[in-house]
Amino acid sequence: MKKAIHFRMIEGNSLGFVALLAVLGAIIAAGLGATYYMEHNGHWVTGMTNKVIWGTPHVFAVFLIVAASGALNVASIASAFNRVAYKPMARLSALLAITLLVGGLAVLVLDLGRPDRLIVAMTYYNFKSIFAWNIYLYTGFMAIVGIYIWVMMDNSVRQFYKAAGIAAFIWRLALTTGTGSIFGFLVARQAYDAAIMAPMFIIMSFSFGLAIFLLVLMCSMKWTGRPIGDRILNRLKNLQGVFVAAVLYFAVAYHLTNLYATEHHGIERFILLDGGIYTQLFWIGQILIGGIIPLLLLFTPLSRSRGVIALAAVLVILGGLAQMYVIIIGGQAYPLVMFPGMEVSSSFLDGAIAEYSPSLPEVLLGLGGVAIALAATTFALKVLPFLPASLADADVDPHYKEETAEASAEAA
Amino acid sequence: MSVSRRDFMAMGAAATAGAAIAPGIRLIELAQAKSPEEAVTAAQRWGLLIDTNKCNKGCTSCVDACHTENGIDHEQLKGSDATKPQWIRKVEVKDPNTGYEHSLPVMCQHCQEPPCVDVCPTGASFKRADGIVLVDRHICIGCRYCMMACPYKARSFEHEDITGQKEYAPRGKGTVESCTMCVHKVDRGDGTTACAEACAKEGHNAILFGDLNDPKSEIAQTVRSKATRRIREDLNLDNSVRYIGI
Numbered sequence: 033m034k035k036a037i038h039f040r041m042i043e044g045n046s047l048g049f050v051a052l053l054a055v056l057g058a059i060i061a062a063g064l065g066a067t068y069y070m071e072h073n074g075h076w077v078t079g080m081t082n083k084v085i086w087g088t089p090h091v092f093a094v095f096l097i098v099a100a101s102g103a104l105n106v107a108s109i110a111s112a113f114n115r116v117a118y119k120p121m122a123r124l125s126a127l128l129a130i131t132l133l134v135g136g137l138a139v140l141v142l143d144l145g146r147p148d149r150l151i152v153a154m155t156y157y158n159f160k161s162i163f164a165w166n167i168y169l170y171t172g173f174m175a176i177v178g179i180y181i182w183v184m185m186d187n188s189v190r191q192f193y194k195a196a197g198i199a200a201f202i203w204r205l206a207l208t209t210g211t212g213s214i215f216g217f218l219v220a221r222q223a224y225d226a227a228i229m230a231p232m233f234i235i236m237s238f239s240f241g242l243a244i245f246l247l248v249l250m251c252s253m254k255w256t257g258r259p260i261g262d263r264i265l266n267r268l269k270n271l272q273g274v275f276v277a278a279v280l281y282f283a284v285a286y287h288l289t290n291l292y293a294t295e296h297h298g299i300e301r302f303i304l305l306d307g308g309i310y311t312q313l314f315w316i317g318q319i320l321i322g323g324i325i326p327l328l329l330l331f332t333p334l335s336r337s338r339g340v341i342a343l344a345a346v347l348v349i350l351g352g353l354a355q356m357y358v359i360i361i362g363g364q365a366y367p368l369v370m371f372p373g374m375e376v377s378s379s380f381l382d383g384a385i386a387e388y389s390p391s392l393p394e395v396l397l398g399l400g401g402v403a404i405a406l407a408a409t410t411f412a413l414k415v416l417p418f419l420p421a422s423l424a425d426a427d428v429d430p431h432y433k434e435e436t437a438e439a440s441a442e443a444a
Numbered sequence: 445m446s447v448s449r450r451d452f453m454a455m456g457a458a459a460t461a462g463a464a465i466a467p468g469i470r471l472i473e474l475a476q477a478k479s480p481e482e483a484v485t486a487a488q489r490w491g492l493l494i495d496t497n498k499c500n501k502g503c504t505s506c507v508d509a510c511h512t513e514n515g516i517d518h519e520q521l522k523g524s525d526a527t528k529p530q531w532i533r534k535v536e537v538k539d540p541n542t543g544y545e546h547s548l549p550v551m552c553q554h555c556q557e558p559p560c561v562d563v564c565p566t567g568a569s570f571k572r573a574d575g576i577v578l579v580d581r582h583i584c585i586g587c588r589y590c591m592m593a594c595p596y597k598a599r600s601f602e603h604e605d606i607t608g609q610k611e612y613a614p615r616g617k618g619t620v621e622s623c624t625m626c627v628h629k630v631d632r633g634d635g636t637t638a639c640a641e642a643c644a645k646e647g648h649n650a651i652l653f654g655d656l657n658d659p660k661s662e663i664a665q666t667v668r669s670k671a672t673r674r675i676r677e678d679l680n681l682d683n684s685v686r687y688i689g690i
Contacts, residue, residue, distance in 0.1 A: 074604035074617045076523035082600045083526050085588045145586015145601060145618030152583050156566040163565035163589055219559060219679055220595035368597050370550070370675050371537050371690070378535040378550075380597065381526060 037120045037428070038421040042256045044414035056407035063400015066393035067142040075145065078394050083386035084364045089143040091356045092398030095240065096136030096405060097170070097211055098233055099352070101204040102241015103128035104177065106268075108204070111180075111197020116430045117264055120420035121249065126181045127418050128245055128409060129204070130174055135405030137170060139397055162213050169207045176200050185417065208234045215359065222299035223363030228289070232282040236352065239275035243348035246272060248409060250342055252419055261425030263432070269341045273330035276348060280323045283355075295372065302366045302385070303358060310362035313354045322351010361388055489575040489684060490625055491656040492640065493663050493672060494548060496689035498650035499643075501547040506651060507532050509642030510551075513626060515610040522604060529600035529615075531623045532639060537690070546689060549639065549651070552577055552598040552623035553674065555681035560590035560599065569620075575656075575684045576625045584619040591620060595676050598622050625653075625684075656684065 042049070070078055080087040106125035110118035141147050157164045180196040183189045212233030218224040246268055253260050287304065290296040301307075303314055329335060329344040365386045370376065376383035413419050425432045510532045511517065518528050532551040538544070554577045560569045561577065568584035571577045579590075579599075591599045599622040606615055612628035615621050626637035636644075640651040654663030666672075672686040 071618070075601065076521075076527045076603035081524065081526035082528075082530065082591065082603075083597070085591045085601065145588070145620070146584070147586075149583070149585045152566055153585050153587075156568075156583050158561075158564050158567040160562050161565045161589070163563065163587065167565065214589075217563070218593055220593055364592075368595060370535075370596060373539075373541075375538040375540050376535055378533050379525060380530045380533040382533070382535050382550075382597070386526065 039120075039123065039417035039419065040421045041415065041417050042252070042413045042419060044410075048255060049410070049414075053407060053410060056403040056410065059396075059403035060400050060407060062396045063139075063142075063398075063403065066396035066400070067147075070143075070393050070397070071147065077391065079389050079391045080394070081386065081388070083381060084361060084388040086360055086364065087143075087388065088357075088361075088390040088394035089139050089397045089401075091353060091360050092401050093136045093139035093143070094211065094214075094360065095353055095356045096132050096139065096401055098208060098237040098356075099240040099244050100129050100132035100136060100237075101173070101208045101211075101234075102237035102239065103132055103245050104200060104204050105238055105242050105271075106245060107180070108197065108201040111194060112201040117267065117428055120423055120428050121245075121264075123181060123184055123418040124249060124252070124413075124420075125245055126177050126184070126200070127412055128248060128405075129177050129200075129241075130181075131405045131408040131412070132241075132244065133170060133174060134408060135401040135403075138404050139401035142397060142400075162210060162217055166207075166210045166214070169203070169210045173200075173203055173207050176203050204237075205234060208237045215363070220368060221363055222296055222366060222369060223303070223359070226286065226289075228282065228286050232279075232286060235275065235278045235282050236355065239272070239279045239348055240352040242268070242272050242275055243345040243352070246345045247342060247349075248406075250338065252413060253423060256419065258419070258422055260423040261427075261429060261432075263425045263429050264423055265338065265341065269330050269335055269344070272345065272348065273327060276323055276326050276330070279355075280319070280327075283318065283323075295369075298369065299363075299366050303362055307362060307365075307385075310358050310365065313362075314358050317354025318351050318358060320351075321347050322354060326351070364388075484572050484574040484576075484631075486573045486575075487657065488655045489657040490630055491554070491575065491654065491663060491684035491686065492551075492625070492637070493652040493654075493666055494685065494687045495650050495652070496546045496548040496687055498648050499547050499549065500646075500648055500650075501536060501545070503547075503646060503648065504534055505642040505646045505648075506549050506639035507534060509638040510623070513610075513629075513638035514613040514624070515606075515608055515615070517606075517608060520607065527601075527603040529602065529621060530597075531600065531621070548687060548690065550596060550598070550675070551639070551685065552625070553596050553681070554623075554625060554684035556684065557681045559593040559595065559679075559681065563589045563593040565589065572627075574630075576627050576630070577622075578624055578627065579620050579622065581614055581616055581619045581621070586618040586620065588620060595679055595681075 078087060104125055106118050107122035109115045110122040141150055153167065177200050180200045183192045183196045209230040212230035215224040216226055216229030287300060290300050303310055305311060326344040326347045329340050334340045365388060367383050367385065514531065516529050516531065521528050532549050534547055535550050536545065536547050554575055556575060558571055558577050561571050565587060566583045566585060568580045569590045570580060588601055591601060599620050601620050602615055602617050605617050609615055613624065629637060637653045640653040643649060643651040652663050652666065654661040656664050656667065658664055667686060670688060672688050673690050674683040674686055
């Protein structure tokens, strides 16, 4: 017998709730202050240069935008793929998709040379630019997911549930294709100019988005005293494990292809072998912390502990940030190859590895974007019924049987 | 020599016709010249030809002249070499196998298929009909995607406040800029750029400016008779800046 799913707003009057919003608010304020400082003085006060053009703000912004589309996974599984057990989590999933995107876009816009000209970006379009397409993909995503949330919450428009779910799923694939193609379409640089960027970003979004969703879900349910069943959590952690493995696979495919072509040996040597911080971030950050350790945590008996599952999600996020750093900043730090096979030098550091270290304002702006996403989520949970009253197996799992529960209790 | 009446009439008619048509032909020539109010057309394609054999290592006259002409003052700026604008730079190239070294200036290559124009979200990066690639500083939002896309590192982001700008070369903090091929001089009809002028003044004559579409121009004749190359020809961007000796 299928039970009705109950959603309930969080009360949002506890000290913890207020403290959480206060901390997030302080981080947002610091981010805005950092923006003012950078825009007032100009970008020379940051670590960014004419060689490393996009810095730490872009690492955060692209990470958040990629994670936003991935946060929608759970909702898509429920609607587009008819998995009933995921339905109670679909609203939170869609909410996070919007808030993470807002956070990422805020960082992107606030790092523009002229953020005051946002209206220009909205009124002048060059339709050959993938950036211009993305403006439509991002705003369209928010609109479609907004409608999706509406049909999930309002029974009078229930008949559009499936259609909205499928539309949102297709749109999120297009969106992440667009984000990956920002780099995939760059013919000039050795690290980019690869069609694999688009699907790789999609799979990265699956993994990073689910990791953030898992953490937000576990925290919000725990802090409001709502149960999560072992079976549902087990499904989510297995899914997370598969996504982590897929991200590793794409990293292998990307580097293997590059290693085969002599023209890319320089950049591969730089990232994999002697790139200093970028090599360390690749092997220790992306591969070990973001890949191998989470896989071990998720697919061994260790994963019986919820703390371990949460730790794995944290590591996936840290590894994801490292991966973004390697792609975005490592890709720029390696010099442009204008004269293949030649040694070059100039007053503008031709042929030399570009130096870059993140400045405090850049980091604050990036963290500000994360805080915007989390604060918006926290606030939304208080004003609309996004969070299920219970995710206990008996309440949400269509295959739940008393006996299995007893059997698993005995086994434990 | 006696001229028959008939021949005389014929010659007279020819002379009259010639006198009537000649100013017309001259007018066509004049009509092709551009007044400042007129839009540029694809009749011209401005380009540079750089002979690296004539370019001296250590000589930076072209860079200095560019800075003076366009109001770029590195001394005035607080940032590092990597944040200061670099519209043109001297690059030293060495073949590690043979030891052969040469020196060449690199600026915006004014591609006819410019990646910077492709990626610009607002259309601030644009190519004029006569092939000059520019940034409209009024609609540049400072996203720097063009800088990511440029294979020549030819574009600079204005990292700080600037003073002492030239009215014909407006620049501004938070926007992207690059070599304009001295578009103000070109439009004025100077027939040269600051870098080409300076190089000639030094006696090197390594930089030749001209109209690649005009078969009679020195640049068109030279590229027709000598092997020239573009940097990163593999990208097939049809650059208007060509090199000899790379």
